[in-house]
Amino acid sequence: MKLLGGYLSPYVRRTAVSLNLTGLKWDLEAISVWENPDAIKQHNPLVRVPTLVLDDGDVLVESYAILDAVDELAGAKRLTPASGAERRKVMKATAVGAGAIDKTIWAVYELRFHDKEHVSRSWVEHNEKQALGGFEWLNNAAKAAGDGWLCGANISQADVTAAVGFSFANKVRPKLGLPEKFPALAAHNARCEALDAFKNAPLPS
Ligand SMILES: N[C@@H](CCC(=O)N[C@@H](CS)C(=O)NCC(=O)O)C(=O)O
Secondary structure, three states: OEEEEOOHHHHHHHHHHHHHHHHHOOOEEEEOOOOHHHHHHHOOOOOOOOOEEOOOOOOOHHHHHOOOOHHHHHHHHHOOOHHHHHHHHHHHHHHHHHHHHHHHHHHHHHHHHHOOHHHHHHHHHHHHHHHHHHHHHHHHHHHHHOOOOEEEEOOHHHHHHHHHHHHHHHHOHHHOOOOHHHHHHHHHHHHHHHHHHHOOOOOOO
């Protein structure tokens, strides 16, 4: 299968890391949605990445839906438990991580797509406050987990999304001071980024 997008996108990167962890065979087609929207539009009416083209030609869009399908293909190596309280726990922590990513990006887009005099500082601050709220919650979860994973004995989608989100937000908004504010999450992030699954889908420098 073919993953369309680039690793600067945290949604693409969490998909790539998940594919690596599950051991499924896949290739990256590094297309920039901004520079080459037509190449994405052929597959995805929303013109967004990630977009995953399966071997049979079927196309999946939106990272949460892609990850759901990846879990189904991964069988025992799935990253979100199939049911019950364990699933709810992983789903919630993953949603907090994904929300922190969303809110970081909303702040970044406000700064990127408006001329300086039209940027709403209060909207940037509102979104960054929400992102920080998400990272604070994840930091508490990381503190409770100690040297372990966020939601139990095994690495889960919660770990992937939290770590990818932390690395991304720290790169694009260093002013947030995430490592200083959230040391337990920073340590969790370092453990995740040291795994081959993360190193083989590197955040561009
Ligand atoms: N909710 C989507 C968000 C995807 C997303 O926003 N991707 C960005 C790249 S980081 C994109 O394609 N932006 C282009 C646009 O929305 O115009 C997901 O989880 O896949």
